[in-house]
Amino acid sequence: MQHLTYGDIKAATDRITGHIRPVTLAPVDPGAIRTAHRDPLDDRPEQPCEVWFALEFMQHTGSFKARGAQNFIQAHRDTGTLPTAGVTIASGGNAGMACAWAAQQQGVPATVFLPANAPHVKVAKLRSYGADVRLTGTEYADALAACEAFSAETGALASHAYDHPLIAAGAGTLLEEIHQQMPDVDTVVVAVGGGGLFAGIAAAAQHHNIRTVAVEPQSCRALNAALQAGCPIDVTVDSIAADSLGARRTSTMALHAAQQDRVHSVLVSDAEIIRARRALWDHRRIAVEHGAATALAALTSPDQHLPHRDLPTRPATPSRSYRPGNGEKVCVVLCGANTDPSDLMNGVHEEA
Template sequence: MHQLTYRDIESAGERIAGRVRPVALAPAGPDTTDPAGPPCELWLALEFLQHTGSFKARGALNFLQAHLDAGTLPDAGVTIASGGNAGLACAWAARRQGVRATVFLPATAPVVKVARLRGYGADVRLVGDEYAEAASACAEFAATTGALASHAYDHPLIAAGAGTLLDEIHRRIPDLDTVVVAVGGGGLFAGVATAARQRGVRTVAVEPEGSRALNAALAAGHPVDVPIDSIAADSLGARRASALALHAAQQGDVRSVVVPDAEIARARQGLWDERRIAVEHGGATALAAMTAGEADSAHYGYRPREGEKVCVVLCGANTDPATLTGPMD
């Protein structure tokens, strides 16, 4: 497989320039970190404000534009199996580019997601009760119609699009020391870590304890299947990290850490209580690394050095706000 390079991210930036929302950055006060830890300069990257509510719009747009530029996009359009953020991003990008999109979901998918996909003009196919059945039907559809099969994270064009986020952050914070990002299958991480290495920035890869595909791959030296049991599994529940992600994690200054579900829930609720920011559990996972209590372990949470300039990526907002309660102080 083609390994991701910084030139891939530069090319992605050229393709999607002016077509995605520039990331908003907000300084974070000490109320979002452990007051007992060393003082650092903490920023929040509000990527949940991106089109479709997540960073995945970047990769989806880059993927389609690259194929359009190369003349390799078939008349049958693009297809993907996903009821989550990747499917929404693919449908959005396809509509923007005037491309047909066929999205396969399990019949158990939430009605609100089905409606939103159709609102983006996608041909939605409901198949089976599990994602694996929808994925199988998607693969068969691509084989029989010639539609271009997209992927939620495991493709260089998808990862390169995601990596444009780090370059945007770095332009705003040129002396950034560390970027903290949540990891599922590894598309966002692979892109961000590749760009961060070019800029001399450390990347902290954060996973739930119950969904640690990249952490396990690093320990094994190759991608391995892991069990999934986490409140963030809807967006970070990949059973296996991509080879792209593992390669990126083995280069440069990268640290892989895990956090428990309780800390993820606490970080998510804290964002709502203190800032009225509503993100997915996966979107709050990166911040949970800064607040997790047992950071003395080499792989548990992250504690910055005194004066370190850190940016935490809040990457997805497709959540039910009804699950967030409590008055603002």
């Protein structure tokens, strides 16, 4: 099993600083997030929780993926293992855009494989970053097979959306920036898809003794299922947030990170994800992906099966929400905003 270390995160931080946008932190209105019921053994004066948003959706290409892509390409350039054929990836989403952007920044070719029915807007965006876009087949699996064949034929360096230590370590630099700006942060809340962002953040958080809350949609729970099974397994993907969190299997790096102390698994419903996304627009005029709103939904969902905040949730029934404790300082990662905001701006209320 491959483990991500804090040294990997530090190396990534040194490598990509100056190439990515530092994250901006914004406070949530006092009283907007309810705290947990008071622990009777807590004799400290009662204090409200303090919640902040990490506005990572303002990152290059509109998501945290730019960090991992930049780290991946820069690391190979530093070690002389970046081929003249450049990089290649099968992805029409955030990972593909980040790979194309990072390649453009480093002046190397990027070849991105998509299904032939990929949305024209994604194809156009990828080409705007200078990518050679190849359309093939009708499913992601077809694009992946073509990508692998292209890599074998040309020698292009194959990247991955999340299951690579350089990709995950790059994502983990986000936690380093959060901790630098807010050294007394107690908890970071992050949405989980394949697990690259979570693995990176959890590795850095473990070093700084920060609690990590891993949030997944109920019907898109690759990490939680792996925790319960003790190994990565395939899961059914059926969620409003599946476009960004729809991994069928988590990485071994993410599972290892989730098995450490001070990590909590939370599952939220699509209805709560939609409500959290709508609340971000109504109260902050922030339009994020459903995947990004998934993290906030953990703090706004009704209490169900809620353990004490310092007790692990594995391998028993996962929490359906997370309530900060007395005086707890929490940072919620809003990880991406590559979304169609028309349903928000037109005042249309979605239903799960």
